[in-house]
Amino acid sequence: IPDGITNIGYGTFWGCSALTSVAIPDSVTNIGNYAFYGCSALISATIPDSVTSIGSYAFNGCTVLTSAIPDSVTYFGSHAFYNCSALTSATMGNGVTNISDYVFYNCRSLISVTMPDSVTSIGDYAFYGCHALTSVTIPENVTSIGDYAFSSCTSLTSITIPDSVTTIGSYAFYYCRFLASFLFTGDAPAIGPYAFKTSPATLYYLPAFASTWPSTVAGRPAVCWNPAFSPTSPTRFTSGKFGFTLTGNPNLPVKVEASTNLASHIWTPITNATLNSSGSLSVADPASSSLPVRFYRIVWP
Structure with missing residues (x-):
């Protein structure tokens, strides 16, 4: 040319x-x-x-x-x-x-x-059949996800849906066979029929929006994602490692990260796990014994 x-x-x-x-x-x-x-x-x-x-x-x-x-x-x-x-x-x-x-x-x-x-919008069938797509970040200004938009994306395992999303179309995540979890950061959106059909996903939402979420949405369980540092279990050193306990709803996926300097914005994962069926998780920091100061935070995995 x-x-x-x-x-x-x-x-x-x-x-x-x-x-x-x-x-x-x-x-x-x-x-x-x-x-x-x-x-x-x-x-x-x-x-x-x-x-x-x-x-x-x-x-x-x-x-x-x-x-x-x-x-x-x-x-x-x-x-x-x-x-x-x-x-x-x-x-x-x-x-x-x-x-x-x-x-x-x-x-x-x-x-x-x-x-x-x-x-602001993701159209119908936009990513249908993208089998190798392992992760996708939905931008913060998206308001609608179309019909079949991510259907048959068989490598997806987890997605965060921002609070801007108000509509998820029919069959949007149909046959995403390994899509185990969604984190919704806002109110429950309008969700079309069979949006999560054949997906094993649990829909997690934040405590601030609990009043808008029923226990089941489009055939999938909806659970409040509320992990927190346990106020009743003391922090401790065990075998030279600083440890603590997280509590929340049973089987919540969580990631704990650590930092030595809050101003640096550098966080290192120390565990990526799931609360047990009783709603607790013991966490130990393998690097803590050699550090004078350590900060921790809980994040979505």
Whole structure:
């Protein structure tokens, strides 16, 4: 593609099934709808930082494409990377407000995705079938998660839902077979039918929002996440290690971190465990004996 081109138009390379690589010049700002649709042999597409928009179906069916997406892109059309089954990572630039419908559908090699704080909605089927996706951070301004948005993301184990989310669509986390826990940091959102179907998840919420949560939501148990340092169990040194007890609802997942200097903001995990069926956990700090001062905090794992 020659320098000076600013737009790769509608269907420019549609169905070029023998195309294996393409270098997009820095002059290009827009990749249009269907631009590389069905380029099934396209392994590498060098997308420069000048590109801010990728249209609908632009790389749909580019099943061996592995190229990274620059964070300059602020608009993705629906189905933009549909069935790009070799794509491993995706970074979206600040300014993206909507994760479009089907945008990463069946990107089954997608390991990581970075969404900016500007995102307010995650569309229907946006990450459906992203089997390799092990973690995802829902930005703090997202208000809605669409139908089937993360369905069949079989490597997810835990997700935090920010208090901005008011709606979770039907089947949003359907067949997330290993998704064991959600932490909701606000009121109970409106949740569509079968949002967690076939998922083993427990929905955890914070004590401040307990009044809005029933004991069961969309077929899954909802439990207050309330671990705390036990006021009745004394702190102690045992075998040269400083220890203490946490209490709360039974079987809560918890992480305890330690620091030697609060001003440094450096925290080191010392345990990542679960309260027992009686609602307690004994914690010992293996590094405490050699340190004059130690601070501890409880965080969501």
